[in-house]
Amino acid sequence: MSESCNHDCGSCSQNCSSREQNPADFLEQPNELSCIKKVIGVVSGKGGVGKSLVTGMLSVLMRRREYRVGVLDADITGPSVPKMFGVHERAHGDEGGIYPVKTKTGIDLMSVNLLLENESDPVVWRGPIIAGTVKQFWTDVIWNDIDFLFVDMPPGTGDVALTVFQSIPVDGIIIVTSPQELVSMIVEKAVNMAKMMNIPILGVVENYSYIQCPDCGKRFPVFGESHIEETAAHYGLKVLGRLPVNPQLAQNCDDGVIEAFEGDWLEGAADALEAL
Numbered sequence: 111m112s113e114s115c116n117h118d119c120g121s122c123s124q125n126c127s128s129r130e131q132n133p134a135d136f137l138e139q140p141n142e143l144s145c146i147k148k149v150i151g152v153v154s155g156k157g158g159v160g161k162s163l164v165t166g167m168l169s170v171l172m173r174r175r176e177y178r179v180g181v182l183d184a185d186i187t188g189p190s191v192p193k194m195f196g197v198h199e200r201a202h203g204d205e206g207g208i209y210p211v212k213t214k215t216g217i218d219l220m221s222v223n224l225l226l227e228n229e230s231d232p233v234v235w236r237g238p239i240i241a242g243t244v245k246q247f248w249t250d251v252i253w254n255d256i257d258f259l260f261v262d263m264p265p266g267t268g269d270v271a272l273t274v275f276q277s278i279p280v281d282g283i284i285i286v287t288s289p290q291e292l293v294s295m296i297v298e299k300a301v302n303m304a305k306m307m308n309i310p311i312l313g314v315v316e317n318y319s320y321i322q323c324p325d326c327g328k329r330f331p332v333f334g335e336s337h338i339e340e341t342a343a344h345y346g347l348k349v350l351g352r353l354p355v356n357p358q359l360a361q362n363c364d365d366g367v368i369e370a371f372e373g374d375w376l377e378g379a380a381d382a383l384e385a386l
């Protein structure tokens with residue numbers, strides 16, 4: 111602290127200990143009617159690697175294990191969660207807050223698409239507004255009795271991702287990657303961000319890992335040989351699952367019936383969540 115400190119940090123540029131804030135200082139309180147046991151962030155270092163699909167599948171798996179599950183779609187400019195679940199109605203609220211919309215199997219969803227008049231309306235908002243909306247999904251939405259709240263994070267490690275990590279008490283993150291060479295750098299970015307935010311990493315899921323011949327069962331690494339084991343070992347992370355390119359999964363998303371997907375690729379990830 112400077113000797114001439116007048117305790118008015120707004121008029122001083124010194125980076126002293128009284129200015130440094132604990133990450134916990136930025137945490138927002140959830141709605142007073144919410145009751146959430148664990149918050150799991152699903153992140154990716156870049157867009158399009160299947161983060162939303164993995165979020166959706168994990169929420170379905172945990173629901174199948176009889177947990178009460180919610181999905182907070184923090185991917186405000188590319189909200190794909192409601193479509194995957196075939197949910198098109200609008201969310202409603204009252205003086206207590208906003209109520210999530212329930213899927214067919216009882217998963218609670220909140221997404222900007224459930225609030226827009228027209229779900230095809232583009233969200234052309236600047237970063238602070240987007241980040242504020244995500245915060246409101248935490249502070250204003252009534253997450254009633256939730257064992258696992260999955261947060262489908264915006265892709266990358268930018269402004270909105272940072273706000274989410276600062277304002278929501280995330281218990282652990284799952285990193286979704288693809289098999290390309292770039293993966294190591296991308297995982298490193300996500301790992302560093304989690305470290306900065308002091309959030310445990312539960313492990314990595316590799317998507318688009320291979321394609322499996324429906325006749326002979328042989329696996330083909332269409333996007334190149336996987337480096338996930340070495341990469342995960344390098345950062346001391348667990349590989350929680352490898353997801354093939356599977357046309358049926360894409361069809362399930364397009365038809366809004368992700369709750370009907372069949373496959374045990376992510377059971378390891380579900381076990382890790384259950385063990386939390």
Ligand SMILES: Nc1ncnc2c1ncn2[C@@H]1O[C@H](COP(=O)(O)OP(=O)(O)OP(=O)(O)O)[C@@H](O)[C@H]1O
Pocket residue numbers: 154156157158159160161162163164185188190265317318353354355356357359360361363364
């Ligand atoms: N393993 C897979 N097999 C078949 N289709 C897949 C697979 N993974 C993702 N897809 C399809 O690819 C598209 C993109 O996936 P998804 O929306 O999950 O990516 P994302 O990482 O969340 O994207 P963004 O970063 O843009 O939000 C979706 O149409 C999804 O159905």
